[in-house]
Structures are given as structure tokens and as C-alpha cells.
Amino acid sequence: MSIINDINTMLTDILGPFGGVILVGFIGLIMILVTLPVLLKKQVDPLDKLKALNRAHTAKASGNGERLRAPTSKDKLEKYANFLEPQDAVAYSAARLTLLQAGYKSKNAVRTFHFSQFALGIFGLIFGGLYALLKTQTGEVSQQSMMMTLLIPGFIGYMLPKYWVTRRVAARKEAIEYGFPDSLDMMLVCVEAGQSMDQSILRVARELKSGFPDLASEFELVSQEMKAGKGKEAVLRDMAERCGVQDISSFTTVLIQSQQFGTSIADALRVYAAEMRDKRVMRAEEAANKLPTKMTLATMMLTVPPLLLILIGPSIYGITQTMGGGN
Incomplete structure (x- = not known):
């Protein structure tokens, strides 16, 4: 028990009052990064193994001396297709259509999109953890502020690809x-x-x-x-x-x-x-007719306060001077 107390005291002295929470969060993040690829790795189909062996024998028998190509990054992402692609056909079709409308016509576009969401979310969590560690060194931080510092960058990183695709579709x-x-x-x-x-x-x-x-x-x-x-x-x-x-x-x-x-x-x-x-x-005329309405608020904010100051300002000043003289 004394050893645990000594470790807790040491973490508090080094990382601040939330040293234990930060350490547990980093350990959990490292475990996720290490074990998730293993858990999500796609099992190799024996039929695919047989096809690969047949292709290798065919290439060797052809005698043209060409080497088999090394797997590209897309092939590596294919190992995690069960995780990076929606398994529901309707959801996959909707995601595929959205990316097509954004101009991304590759057959691996859905997989790449979800991988970018996952990767940017992890990087956001790492950045948030480092920033939270820096804040604990500069002063005391509440637990709620610590959680927001950790989660907000991860959420922003996860939603950034979706925001980009949405803007790209509209443009x-x-x-x-x-x-x-x-x-x-x-x-x-x-x-x-x-x-x-x-x-x-x-x-x-x-x-x-x-x-x-x-x-x-x-x-x-x-x-x-x-x-x-x-x-x-x-x-x-x-x-x-x-x-x-x-x-x-x-x-x-x-x-x-x-x-x-x-x-x-x-x-x-x-x-x-x-x-x-x-x-x-008609679209141009519609945009031109919307312009005065959009400018109304800016016009009121920029013209009404100076006008009121010019018209009512002297009267207010005279009233204050009269009341001050009467006192």
C-alpha cells in the first residue's frame, strides 16, 4: 500500500493533481494502438491463399523475370476492410455516393475516408493529452477542463474529413x-x-x-x-x-x-x-435581391448607433449637466 502511495505522490509531483488520470489515459491509448490492428486484422481466406500460390507459380513459369509487386498502402488498408467499411450495403452505397459527388472516384475511397477519420481522431487525442499535460505543469486544472481538453481535439480530428467532404460536395x-x-x-x-x-x-x-x-x-x-x-x-x-x-x-x-x-x-x-x-x-436575380436583406443588419449596426449618438447625445449631456448642477 505504501508503494502505491509513493507512486501516486510521485505522479502528482511530476504531472500535477491529475497525474494518475493522465498516466492511465496514455496507457489505454497505447494499448488501443497496439492491440486494435491485431483484433481488426482480416482473416486470410484459404481460397485467396490458393489463388496467390497459383499466381506465383504462373509468374515463375512464364519466365519473364518480373517480380511480384509489393503490397501498396491500399492493400494494407484492405486487411482492415471489415472495420473501415460499413458492412451494411445501404450505408456503404450512401457513403460511396457521397464521395462520388465530392469527386473521389477511387474504389477504395470509402475505406480511405474512414481511415482518415480514425487516424485524425487518434492524433487529436494525442495532441489533447500533450496539451493537458502542459496545462497541469503551468497550474491547477479542474477535472472537467481536463476531459474537455482531451476529448475536443479528438472529436475535431474525427469530424474534419466529414466536414471537408461536405464542403467539397457543395462546391x-x-x-x-x-x-x-x-x-x-x-x-x-x-x-x-x-x-x-x-x-x-x-x-x-x-x-x-x-x-x-x-x-x-x-x-x-x-x-x-x-x-x-x-x-x-x-x-x-x-x-x-x-x-x-x-x-x-x-x-x-x-x-x-x-x-x-x-x-x-x-x-x-x-x-x-x-x-x-x-x-x-433567375438565379443571378435571386442573389441580387437577397443582397439588400443581408445588408440590412450590417447597415443598422453601422449607421443607427452613430445617428443616435449625434441626435440624442447633446440632450443627454445637457440633462446630466443640469442634474449635476442642481445637486
Whole structure:
């Protein structure tokens, strides 16, 4: 018992009144970092082992002297796929769609996103622990303040990737929405010049690459999928889902209906392009009409107090002087 008291006294002298709590927290964090990869390691399927052996024998028998590639970081993350990826198909599809709308089209995007959340959360906890240790050296700290210092950086680190993806989705949708009317006008010119729809999409993608890279990448992907033999209707619906913009969803519906009913694609593009131009003008007018309302509060805060000071200030000063003279 005396040994425990001596250790507690030593920790209190070195780390402050919460020395024991800090030591236990660091020991727990180290145990999590050491044991978690072991517990979450994905078990190797015997069938995968057999396939790897067959590939090794095939590569050795081919005699071309090529070495097997070392596993990359993505392969290492694949060991923890059960932990880093949602096991529910609906949740995985929703996360995958969100990352696609943010512009991250890699097949390992969901895994990388959750790994970044986990890693930044751990780094935040470590930073919070070091800062809490520094605070205990400078003065006394309450237990509530200590817990907030430990947990807030970890929470911020965990939520930072989600905040980044959300902002990226909003910015990408806005960029696509802004450049879409110009792409329709260019597509209409190409179609009326005699090009097919596939050639028009590819030409528009090349022309828009410098000004609107997000929209150009979507058109390029559509062109590549069409060249690969995928159905045009499925390709257009996938594009609308990846973009997440209502204008593109309506555009794909117009093209699909035009193809199904055999109507002229040029006429459909001409009508829809005119509607998109009018819609962009209405968006600009809406933003301009919102501006006076947004400026009202700032105008009142900057003009009303000086005006009241000028109008009422002399009267208040005269009243105070009169009352002071009467006393």
C-alpha cells in the first residue's frame, strides 16, 4: 500500500493533481494502438491463399523475370476492410455516393475516408493529452477542463474529413450547376453541325476542361463508358447520380425520352438550353435581391448607433449637466 502511495505522490509531483488520470489515459491509448490492428486484422481466406500460390507459380513459369509487386498502402488498408467499411450495403452505397459527388472516384475511397477519420481522431487525442499535460505543469486544472481538453481535439480530428467532404460536395455541385448552361449551348452547336451525341459530349468535355474541370471529367467519363459498350440510358442515369444536381437529372431525362420516342435531339437541346439560360439569369436575380436583406443588419449596426449618438447625445449631456448642477 505504501508503494502505491509513493507512486501516486510521485505522479502528482511530476504531472500535477491529475497525474494518475493522465498516466492511465496514455496507457489505454497505447494499448488501443497496439492491440486494435491485431483484433481488426482480416482473416486470410484459404481460397485467396490458393489463388496467390497459383499466381506465383504462373509468374515463375512464364519466365519473364518480373517480380511480384509489393503490397501498396491500399492493400494494407484492405486487411482492415471489415472495420473501415460499413458492412451494411445501404450505408456503404450512401457513403460511396457521397464521395462520388465530392469527386473521389477511387474504389477504395470509402475505406480511405474512414481511415482518415480514425487516424485524425487518434492524433487529436494525442495532441489533447500533450496539451493537458502542459496545462497541469503551468497550474491547477479542474477535472472537467481536463476531459474537455482531451476529448475536443479528438472529436475535431474525427469530424474534419466529414466536414471537408461536405464542403467539397457543395462546391462541386455549384461549379457543375454554373457551367452546365454553357455546356448545353456548346453541345447544341456540335449536334447541329452534324456530330453524333457521343462525339458532341467528348468535344464539349475537351472544351470545358480548363474552365469547368469537374463537369468536363463527368462528360469524359460518360464518353468512355459509351465507348466501352455500356447502355446510353444507364450511363446518363449514372452521371446524374454522381453529380447530384437537379438540372443534370432533368437533362438526362430529356435525352432518354428523346431517344425512346425518336424525336430530334437538337430540338430538345435547344429548348432545354434556353430554359437553363433563363434559370441562370433567375438565379443571378435571386442573389441580387437577397443582397439588400443581408445588408440590412450590417447597415443598422453601422449607421443607427452613430445617428443616435449625434441626435440624442447633446440632450443627454445637457440633462446630466443640469442634474449635476442642481445637486
